[in-house]
Amino acid sequence: MGTPTMGTPTMGTSQRQESIAIVGGGLIGLCAALALQHSGRKVSVIESGSLLQSEKDPVGLNARSIALSYASVQIFKALDIWNEVKHLASPIRTIHISSKGHWGVSRLKASDYELEAMGYVIESQLLGNCLLEKINQSKSINLVTRATVESIEVEHNSQLSYRSPDGIKSLQTDLIVIADGAQSKARDSLGIKHETIDYEQSAIITNVIFDKPIAAAAYERFTESGPLAMLPLGQNRYACVWTCKPDDALELMALDDEAFMQSLQQCFGFRLGFIEQVGKRFSFPLQRTEAKSLTQNRCVLIGNAANALHPVAGQGFNLGLRDIASLQGLLEGRSITNQVANPGTLSQSLAAYEQLRQSEQTQVIRLGDGLVSLFSNDLPLLNHFRSAALGLLDIMPALKSEVALSGMGLATGGNAMMRGHLR
Ligand SMILES: Cc1cc2nc3c(=O)[nH]c(=O)nc-3n(C[C@H](O)[C@H](O)[C@H](O)COP(=O)(O)OP(=O)(O)OC[C@H]3O[C@@H](n4cnc5c(N)ncnc54)[C@H](O)[C@@H]3O)c2cc1C
Numbered sequence: 001m002g003t004p005t006m007g008t009p010t011m012g013t014s015q016r017q018e019s020i021a022i023v024g025g026g027l028i029g030l031c032a033a034l035a036l037q038h039s040g041r042k043v044s045v046i047e048s049g050s051l052l053q054s055e056k057d058p059v060g061l062n063a064r065s066i067a068l069s070y071a072s073v074q075i076f077k078a079l080d081i082w083n084e085v086k087h088l089a090s091p092i093r094t095i096h097i098s099s100k101g102h103w104g105v106s107r108l109k110a111s112d113y114e115l116e117a118m119g120y121v122i123e124s125q126l127l128g129n130c131l132l133e134k135i136n137q138s139k140s141i142n143l144v145t146r147a148t149v150e151s152i153e154v155e156h157n158s159q160l161s162y163r164s165p166d167g168i169k170s171l172q173t174d175l176i177v178i179a180d181g182a183q184s185k186a187r188d189s190l191g192i193k194h195e196t197i198d199y200e201q202s203a204i205i206t207n208v209i210f211d212k213p214i215a216a217a218a219y220e221r222f223t224e225s226g227p228l229a230m231l232p233l234g235q236n237r238y239a240c241v242w243t244c245k246p247d248d249a250l251e252l253m254a255l256d257d258e259a260f261m262q263s264l265q266q267c268f269g270f271r272l273g274f275i276e277q278v279g280k281r282f283s284f285p286l287q288r289t290e291a292k293s294l295t296q297n298r299c300v301l302i303g304n305a306a307n308a309l310h311p312v313a314g315q316g317f318n319l320g321l322r323d324i325a326s327l328q329g330l331l332e333g334r335s336i337t338n339q340v341a342n343p344g345t346l347s348q349s350l351a352a353y354e355q356l357r358q359s360e361q362t363q364v365i366r367l368g369d370g371l372v373s374l375f376s377n378d379l380p381l382l383n384h385f386r387s388a389a390l391g392l393l394d395i396m397p398a399l400k401s402e403v404a405l406s407g408m409g410l411a412t413g414g415n416a417m418m419r420g421h422l423r
Contacts, residue, residue, distance in 0.1 A: 017042050018336050021160055021173040023149045024180035025051055027066075027124065028303030028320040030131040032177055034079045035328040037140040041336075044171060045141065046162050048148040051132065061207050061279030063123040065239040067092070067218070067231050069318040070119055075325050081134050088126045090234040091117035094217040096271070117216070121231045121239060152176060152189055154297035174336040176299045177327070179320075182289045182308035187301055193292040199310060201226050201286045202249035204242045207279040208264070210272045212236060223267055230272065238272065240264070243286065253283050286310055288365065294357055295350040300327060307361050315364055326356045 018041045022029045025047030033043045068076075068089065076082040095108040095118055110118045135141050147164035154176065161170045178186045187194065208230075219230040226243030233239055242264065244252065252263060261275045289308040294301045303320035330349050338345070 019044065019173045020175045020177060020336075021046065021158075021171055022177045022179055023152075023160065023186045024178070024184075024303075024305070025049070025143060025145070026179060026181060026303065027128060027131065027317060028324070029177075029179035030128070030135060031075075031079065031321060032179055032302060032324045032327075033141045033143070034081070034131065034134055034138070035075075035324045036177070036331070037138055038328070039332060039334075041140065043141045044173070045135075045143045046147050046149050046160070046171075047143065047145050049145065051128075051143070051145050061209070061237075061277065063125060063207065063233075063239075063279075064205065064282075065121050065123050065207075065231060065233060066127065066317050068120045068122060069315070070115065070117075072318045072321045073120065075321045078325075079134075081130055084130045084133070085122060085127060086120070088130070089120035089122040090232045091216045092119045092121065092218045092232060093117055093215070095220065096217055097220045097222075099222040118218075121218070121233055123233070149180070149186060152186055152299065154190070154299055158298040174298065175331075178299055178301045178305045179303045180305055182287075182304040184291075184301070184305035186299075187291055187305050190296050190299060192296060192301070195290050195292065197288045197290075199286040199288070200246065201243050202246045202283050203286055204240075204244065204249055204252055204281055204283045206240050206242075206281045207233065208238050208240050208261075208275050209277040210236045210238065211274040211276050214238075214272055219268075219271065221268060228268055230268065236273075236276075242267070246285065249283050253281060290361075290365070294354045298346065300350060300353060302327065306357065307365070309365065319361065319364055322360065323357055327353055330356075 018039075020036050020041055020043045022032050022036075022043065022045045025033075025045045029045055029047065033045045037043045068085075073082060076085050091110075093110045093116075097106045097108070108118060110116060132143075135143055144162070144164065147162045147169070149160050149162045150168070151161045153159045157172060158174065158176050159170055159172050160176060161168055176186075178184060178190075180186050184194075213236050214232065216232050218232060219228075221228045221230075223244075225245045225248055227241075228243065229239075229241040231239040231241075242252075252260060255263065257278050260281070261278050264278070265275050287308070288310055289304070291301050291306050294306050302323040304316060306323060307316075307319060309316045309319065330352055334349070336346065
């Protein structure tokens with residue numbers, strides 16, 4: 001989809017330096033700061049946590065990871081952090097999709113699309129460290145930590161108040177970007193409604209070590225209780241996301257490591273060899289939260305505050321990065337203050353953002369929900385369909401490429417940032 005047109009670019013006519021405040025310094029808030037500081041803007045990030053750079057876990061058994069899509073790699077190139085991120089990330093050159101107990105198998109290969117990799121996997125804390133380092137080098141970004149935003153005023157001007165160890169402070173700003181996660185209080189305080197869908201499933205996440213080094217392949221295995229993903233972390237280490245029924249998750253969490261490894265091996269099979277070690281396990285209920293609107297006055301919702309997805313396709317962070325790319329594309333080279341002086345143009349920009357994001361988010365959500373219901377349901381009739389779907393996917397290049405493009409974050413086209421440039 002093309003970028004909707006907006007008011008005439010007016011950057012450079014304004015005397016005052018424009019400012020943007022970001023509520024929440026999670027991975028998405030930090031990436032947004034790096035993107036939105038361009039065009040001479042001052043960006044403040046208000047984060048309630050302390051965000052200290054963390055030490056690398058030496059074995060990496062307890063680290064949490066994120067799979068980066070091809071489009072996210074392009075966005076990191078535009079933000080000039082890809083070189084730092086790349087040497088900490090593991091490439092995914094093949095994605096192997098199968099369904100437990102059924103004959104269909106499909107393989108998506110980077111080489112079929114003339115790509116070096118379909119995506120990459122990186123430990124979240126290493127990615128966070130890269131972002132913090134880049135932010136600390138920037139003169140345009142002010143990161144305020146241990147500060148919780150308590151109120152937002154957007155009727156007459158945009159202003160927020162936050163509580164910090166130094167007391168209550170307030171900040172006047174031209175635009176407020178809300179990135180405070182799925183349970184967003186900022187979103188609620190603006191009266192933006194959201195819908196939460198409970199999938200009645202839980203995810204167990206952990207890292208595992210197999211008995212031999214393995215190629216750069218990711219595995220998505222659909223089981224009767226939900227999808228099981230293995231993402232390569234380099235050498236013989238894999239990040240595992242195991243989605244199952246809540247009661248099964250309780251039982252699996254209660255097992256000792258040895259018994260848990262046996263259950264996991266039995267469910268996943270032996271295509272990566274024997275599981276030798278398992279890290280700390282975390283479990284949580286799976287929900288999807290969707291904001292009913294993405295903008296209000298001078299506020300914009302991004303990341304999990306806008307849409308928190310089921311992790312089946314590993315798309316939440318990737319989708320949030322594309323929120324940022326869309327917003328940056330719509331603001332690039334344009335003055336927010338001039339748009340504020342002429343409210344029609346700012347509201348046009350925000351309406352354009354809403355339109356761009358709603359359509360892509362709906363598409364990604366439908367694909368994720370479709371996969372969850374197709375592959376998490378144990379009705380006998382569906383078993384045949386599942387196998388056929390996977391078999392067909394493997395022999396129908398066009399269908400396969402649609403799934404691959406969606407996974408790579410390219411299904412809806414893109415703007416300059418999604419092609420690796422800021423403008
Ligand atoms: C098991 C699992 C696996 C996943 N795997 C993948 C994957 O492979 N690929 C992928 O793309 N995505 C994946 N995701 C999704 C991804 O992790 C999230 O979409 C992404 O991290 C969301 O980031 P965020 O910054 O929007 O929200 P959050 O990470 O929730 O950050 C919100 C921040 O706001 C701060 N905050 C909250 N309230 C306030 C306040 N009032 N004032 C100031 N600060 C505040 C919080 O302290 C926090 O730091 C996965 C998710 C799960 C659960």
